[in-house]
Structure formats: structure tokens, C-alpha cells
């Protein structure tokens with residue numbers, strides 16, 4: 001299956017290869033060394049005023065926390081994400097310790113997620129981010145206070161066999177990867 005990006009201009013291999021598969025190898029596990037590198041990649045992303053207003057909650061498959069995270073996922077995501085080796089919930093700190101808005105928290109946490117995804121690709125791992133989950137349930141599962149909000153769940157693991165996915169999802173795995181044209185996302189960039 002061709003999953004690489006078809007680009008108009010060259011990209012570094014990890015950026016071209018990164019994509020969001022749903023077929024995770026259910027027998028695979030992640031070592032602390034591997035998870036550590038992924039978290040390190042997130043830690044070294046840029047951050048407004050270097051405030052790093054986010055926390056990453058990690059659960060390996062087979063732990064009670066992993067099961068609680070899966071319970072909070074939308075059912076369409078549960079079907080495949082349950083096979084990931086680990087789930088990572090990206091939580092943004094929306095309020096400073098002084099009670100002001102943490103204005104760039106959501107922007108920052110997206111950068112951390114992108115860093116983590118590219119590091120994972122470099123390591124031969126796969127990541128699939130999800131916004132499809134019950135925020136309140138996840139908030140409760142992670143025992144968060146009011147200042148913190150979960151924004152995305154990242155399924156992390158090893159590529160599995162797409163033939164083992166439910167039929168509908170197998171079809172989606174085969175969909176060609178498409179993007180808006182450069183001229184649409186960066187109007188007038190050549191001038």
C-alpha cells in the first residue's frame with residue numbers, strides 16, 4: 001500500500017512517510033526507551049515563552065489506565081485504537097498559576113504532538129491522533145483539575161496487518177492520501 005505523501009517539492013523522509021494508520025500490531029509493545037524518545041521529542045518542541053503548558057499522560061496496553069482511556073474514546077476509534085501499544089493523552093494547561101488565560105496552550109500542544117509523531121516515524125513506529133473522545137470522561141479518567149483539558153489522544157505502536165481490520169476500516173486504509181493545493185493553503189506564496 002502506498003502511504004507516502006506525493007509532494008510537489010521534496011520533503012525529509014520522515015515527513016513524507018508519516019501518516020495515520022489504523023492497523024496496529026496487537027502483539028507489539030513499546031519499551032520505556034522508545035516511549036522516552038517520543039516524550040523527549042515532544043518536550044523539545046517550541047513553546048510560547050517556553051511555558052510548556054501541557055502534560056502527556058501515557059498508558060501502555062494492558063494497564064487499567066489504558067482501559068479507561070479506551071473507554072473514553074468514540075466507538076469508531078475504540079475499534080482499532082485498542083490494539084495500539086500505548087495511548088498518550090495530550091492535556092493542555094489552559095489557565096496560568098496566576099489565573100490568566102494560557103493563550104498559546106493549544107497551539108503549543110499541537111507542536112508537541114507533531115514533534116512526537118515525526119520522532120515516532122523516524123523510529124519505525126506509527127502514531128494516529130484522535131480528537132474523537134468524550135472530553136469529560138477523559139478528564140475524569142485522568143483526574144484532572146479545572147485548569148487542564150484533554151485535547152487529543154495519540155495511539156502509538158507498530159504497523160499491523162490491515163487485513164485484520166474490520167472491512168470498512170480496511171477500505172479507509174486504502175484511500176489515497178490527499179491535501180489541499182499549496183496555492184490554496186499559502187495564497188500568493190510565489191510573489
Ligand SMILES: Cc1cc2nc3c(=O)[nH]c(=O)nc-3n(C[C@H](O)[C@H](O)[C@H](O)COP(=O)(O)O)c2cc1C
Pocket residue numbers: 018019020021077128129130131132133152177
Ligand atoms: C487533532 C486531530 C484529531 C483527529 N481525530 C481523529 C479521530 O478521532 N479519528 C481518526 O480516525 N482520525 C483522527 N485524526 C487523524 C486525521 O484524520 C488524519 O491526520 C488526516 O486524515 C490526515 O491523514 P494523515 O495523518 O494520514 O496524513 C485526527 C488528527 C488530528 C490532528
